[in-house]
Amino acid sequence: MEQIDAHQHYWNPARGDYDWMPKDDPILARPYGPADLAPQIAAHGVTKTVLVQAAATVNETEYLLGIADATDHVAGVVGWVDFEKPSDIEHLKRLAEHPKFKGVRPMIQDIPDDDWMLREDVQWGFKAVADLGLTFDALGFPRHLFNFLEILKRYPEMRVVVDHCMKPQIRDHSDTNFTFWAEGMSRIAEETRAYCKFSALVTEARPGWTVEDLRPYVEHVFRIFGPERIMWGSDWPVCRLRCEYSDWRAAAEELCSGLASGDRGRVFGGTAAEFYSL
Structure with missing residues (x-):
């Protein structure tokens, strides 16, 4: 089966719209393009x-689609539109006509109001x-789990994937934190048709992480979603905050060895191909 990386980024900080990015970060604050990942x-x-997407602008989505047009390995693009501007439906309709445009990802993890997604004006x-018929990447933290559950149940026909296993705080592991995250993920798996990205766990772990640090989280996700609803992604180059591409890939393969x-x-191709219609 074809191997697919279901989640990666390209960016150029000089574009000026990556508001979340520390300007002096030696790993993140530099351009990344297809030649770096190939x-x-x-x-x-x-x-x-x-x-x-990695910027909250339609312009960045256009930039990514330009890269996709020129890059054979980029099979799909997940972009952004402003849910606070109903007029952006025209952008969404236009973007949907591009063969490699697959869906959108509001940057909910960066929005101060945890209840933003429940606001009437963004529905x-x-x-x-x-x-x-587009896809929705659900980007957030464990504190967003139950609001996402409400949205997913409100729009059951929307095709949704939970990004990065909803970023469990592995570096601050405790029974309380794990139970809260695990219960929220279980409810999404059991009560909705959402998929899950097996990605970015290393950046939620401490420096010097081990496969065993990740294992309880991975085992829970696989138990509740099953491989048919799980897709592996590198989250490159963000993963470089903890390890290189090959290190995370090797860890993921070890965690899936059984x-x-x-x-x-x-996990390593078929689910992503199905979900994103690649």
Whole structure:
């Protein structure tokens, strides 16, 4: 089965719209493009990627689609529109006509109001995503889990994937934190049709993380979603805050070593191909 990286980024900080990015960060605050990633995906037999937005602007989405047009391995783009501007439905309709545009990702993890997604003035966005047959990447933290559950149940026809296992705080592991996250993820898995990205766990762990630090979280996600609803992603280059592409890929393969070959095929390619219609 074809190998797919379901979540990676390209950016150029000089564009000026990456508001979350520390300007002096030696790893993040530099340009990243296809030539930087190509040798690493080739080393693991990855032939397709999903390129995901990293700036809260429509202009960045256009920039990513330009990269996708010029890059064979970019099979899909997850972009952004302003859910606070109902007029942005025109952008969404236009973008949906591009063959590599797959869906949107509001940067909910960076919005101060945890209840933002429940506001009446942003509901048009969820409805439009569903009506246009696009995908929705749910980006947040464990504190957002139950609001996401409400939105997913409000729009059951919307095709949703939970980004990064909803970023469990592995570096601050405790029974209380784990139980809260695990219960919220279980309810999403059991009560909705959402998928889950097996990605970015290393950046939620402490420096010097081990596979065993990640294992309880991975085992829970696989138990509740099953391989048929899980897709692996690198979250490169953000993963470089903790390790290189190959290190995270090796850890993910070790964590999946007990799966049947068909199930591994789903996690490392088949699920992403199905969800994003690649």
